[in-house]
Amino acid sequence: MLYPRESETREVRSLDGLWNFVTSDEANPTQGVRDKWFSDDLSKVKDVIPMPVPASYNDITTDNTIRDHVGTVWYDRKFFVPKSWAKDQRVWLRFGSVHYEAFVWINGEMVVKHEMGHLPFEAEVTNFVKYGEENRITVMCDNALIQTTVPQGKISEVKKDGGVAIVQTYTFDFFNYAGIHRSVHLYTTPKTFIEEVEVTSDLEDSNSVGHVYYKVKVGGTASNEADSNLQIRVKLRNKESVTVANGTSDGDLKGALEVKNVKPWWPYLMHAEPGYLYQIELFLHTADNTLLDVYRLKVGIRTLTWNNTSFLINGQPVYLRGFGKHEDSDIRGKGLDFALLTRDMNLLKWIGANAYRTSHYPYSEESMQFADENGIMIIDECPSVDTDNYNQALLDKHKSSMEQLIHRDRNHPSVIMWSIANEPRTSPFQADSHFQFVANFTRALDGTRPVTAAIAVPSASDKAAKHLDIICFNRYNGWYSNPGKLDMITTHVVEEAITWNKKHNKPVMIGEYGADTIEGLHLLPAYIWSEEYQNELFSKHFKAFDILRKKEWFIGEFVWNFADFKTAQSITRVGGNKKGVFTRNRQPKATAHLLRKRYFALGRELDRCNLPEDLFLYITDATSTESRGKRETADL
Numbered sequence: 001m002l003y004p005r006e007s008e009t010r011e012v013r014s015l016d017g018l019w020n021f022v023t024s025d026e027a028n029p030t031q032g033v034r035d036k037w038f039s040d041d042l043s044k045v046k047d048v049i050p051m052p053v054p055a056s057y058n059d060i061t062t063d064n065t066i067r068d069h070v071g072t073v074w075y076d077r078k079f080f081v082p083k084s085w086a087k088d089q090r091v092w093l094r095f096g097s098v099h100y101e102a103f104v105w106i107n108g109e110m111v112v113k114h115e116m117g118h119l120p121f122e123a124e125v126t127n128f129v130k131y132g133e134e135n136r137i138t139v140m141c142d143n144a145l146i147q148t149t150v151p152q153g154k155i156s157e158v159k160k161d162g163g164v165a166i167v168q169t170y171t172f173d174f175f176n177y178a179g180i181h182r183s184v185h186l187y188t189t190p191k192t193f194i195e196e197v198e199v200t201s202d203l204e205d206s207n208s209v210g211h212v213y214y215k216v217k218v219g220g221t222a223s224n225e226a227d228s229n230l231q232i233r234v235k236l237r238n239k240e241s242v243t244v245a246n247g248t249s250d251g252d253l254k255g256a257l258e259v260k261n262v263k264p265w266w267p268y269l270m271h272a273e274p275g276y277l278y279q280i281e282l283f284l285h286t287a288d289n290t291l292l293d294v295y296r297l298k299v300g301i302r303t304l305t306w307n308n309t310s311f312l313i314n315g316q317p318v319y320l321r322g323f324g325k326h327e328d329s330d331i332r333g334k335g336l337d338f339a340l341l342t343r344d345m346n347l348l349k350w351i352g353a354n355a356y357r358t359s360h361y362p363y364s365e366e367s368m369q370f371a372d373e374n375g376i377m378i379i380d381e382c383p384s385v386d387t388d389n390y391n392q393a394l395l396d397k398h399k400s401s402m403e404q405l406i407h408r409d410r411n412h413p414s415v416i417m418w419s420i421a422n423e424p425r426t427s428p429f430q431a432d433s434h435f436q437f438v439a440n441f442t443r444a445l446d447g448t449r450p451v452t453a454a455i456a457v458p459s460a461s462d463k464a465a466k467h468l469d470i471i472c473f474n475r476y477n478g479w480y481s482n483p484g485k486l487d488m489i490t491t492h493v494v495e496e497a498i499t500w501n502k503k504h505n506k507p508v509m510i511g512e513y514g515a516d517t518i519e520g521l522h523l524l525p526a527y528i529w530s531e532e533y534q535n536e537l538f539s540k541h542f543k544a545f546d547i548l549r550k551k552e553w554f555i556g557e558f559v560w561n562f563a564d565f566k567t568a569q570s571i572t573r574v575g576g577n578k579k580g581v582f583t584r585n586r587q588p589k590a591t592a593h594l595l596r597k598r599y600f601a602l603g604r605e606l607d608r609c610n611l612p613e614d615l616f617l618y619i620t621d622a623t624s625t626e627s628r629g630k631r632e633t634a635d636l
């Protein structure tokens with residue numbers, strides 16, 4: 001599915017802003033459908049409140065019944081469609097994501113349904129909208145998670161004061177924020193249009209010549225005609241907008257472009273010009289030369305290769321140093337926020353990270369574009385968290401989540417691996433075939449990237465890792481195991497990594513380690529929950545990673561978590577999960593400064609990057625020639 005972009009042949013309009021909002025009765029979640037709330041303004045059936053889009057609805061009001069609402073909520077708003085859009089084209093409605101399930105009506109008619117948070121969906125609405133007139137869009141969003149949703153949850157009825165409550169529970173450790181989380185767009189395409197684009201690349205001659213391979217799928221009226229009646233003409237432009245290659249597709253709308261003196265896409269700190277992007281311009285023509293559609297997208301030219309001992313980008317071994325993150329912030333929850341995206345990217349670069357995992361679901365398309373531009377490598381994860389109680393319906397949905405994710409993200413150079421799950425319960429024998437299916441399905445859709453999953457089950461009982469290309473394990477030594485014991489970390493980490501490698505003979509990385517830390521809590525000697533403890537726990541892990549780095553197959557370290565984040569209410573979480581290196585407000589805890597020194601030191605050692613001037617603050621001039629001289633004299 002293509003990101004909505006303007007061009008000579010396409011227009012895009014945003015439907016973001018303040019919508020009207022109501023909740024349903026939790027005990028009667030389908031009432032609105034039965035009573036046809038979509039057939040008129042929501043304000044006719046209930047008192048509406050304003051609700052921003054994009055945002056989670058949970059933390060916008062002061063009402064805990066909205067924050068904790070289980071089941072369906074409704075949104076609506078009015079919008080105009082220009083008269084000019086009525087002419088010989090198609091109109092599409094696209095949602096960046098709605099969590100978890102969405103039903104959408106326009107002017108009272110159902111136009112699309114979609115299940116699965118964090119992923120886009122769209123529908124053609126050409127025949128549903130009124131041109132040059134006011135229209136109404138109504139969305140019903142259902143946040144209920146059950147055993148066959150991805151992720152899974154449970155709904156039960158529990159006695160409460162004066163009645164029965166509908167209670168949603170889930171095992172994953174982040175708040176089940178819901179609502180219209182990402183932007184809503186209306187856009188146009190011509191009647192015959194570029195529907196899908198797939199771009200891959202490779203490099204040869206010591207990275208001096210690049211190839212871009214493109215494949216286009218056309219949708220619409222003429223798409224059924226013989227393919228040879230249509231062709232794609234392609235231009236590739238560099239950053240200065242100079243055309244560096246061009247070509248015309250074959251009858252299957254495929255082709256290849258060669259780029260001499262290519263600038264490959266390199267990760268941040270691995271090259272002086274990281275994240276180099278070209279722009280590919282695709283012009284859809286009929287055989288008689290009529291221009292039908294134009295679509296542009298950014299491409300990075302790079303290779304990924306992996307074997308039993310290493311992971312290479314453009315032929316260079318990569319050591320990943322980064323974070324597990326969350327889309328999470330105060331008030332807006334999981335709502336798309338450009339200020340937050342930009343701040344996070346600035347912090348990632350400040351701290352010298354070169355990668356992150358989109359734990360535990362796909363992040364916004366805009367954040368992926370940002371990662372492309374900045375050379376940040378992404379382990380792209382689907383929304384399967386704590387996968388359990390395996391069954392066919394769950395497998396189908398799990399596969400669908402990977403399919404939707406790959407279709408959305410396959411053209412991003414930043415995406416270097418697919419993660420098919422976080423901490424699945426992989427001891428039961430059913431996990432074996434489930435993960436075999438999902439891993440093979442993923443490879444069949446994209447063979448250009450390795451498949452991983454973040455596994456927490458010990459290697460002796462795990463049944464999924466054998467189906468992966470790269471093993472990623474999550475482990476909380478000094479926290480969930482042996483809390484408070486800083487001398488029980490280094491050896492455990494080293495031994496576990498070796499065990500995983502010995503069992504599967506594949507590259508290994510650590511996907512999560514960390515400690516909850518209350519900003520401003522200082523305790524000496526280090527004591528759990530203090531900033532000192534987080535610092536020392538990290539340092540013990542660094543020692544383990546350095547021992548492991550000497551073995552070629554250890555390819556990366558990921559801290560849990562980039563920033564503090566909200567969770568369900570629990571007696572083990574004080575206002576949420578506090579394992580952030582940054583606070584929820586994106587300010588550094590003490591450990592951020594320690595981690596920054598390590599990540600840059602690794603960048604210097606492995607990739608010869610420059611160190612930021614403020615990395616080490618001036619302390620004394622004890623190392624200057626003059627004072628060294630004085631010391632030597634004194635020693636005599």
Ligand code: GCB
Pocket residue numbers: 172173174360422423456474512560577579
């Ligand atoms: C994990 C999970 C992550 C949790 C983390 C924790 O293993 O993957 O979602 O937030 O542990 O802090 O408990």
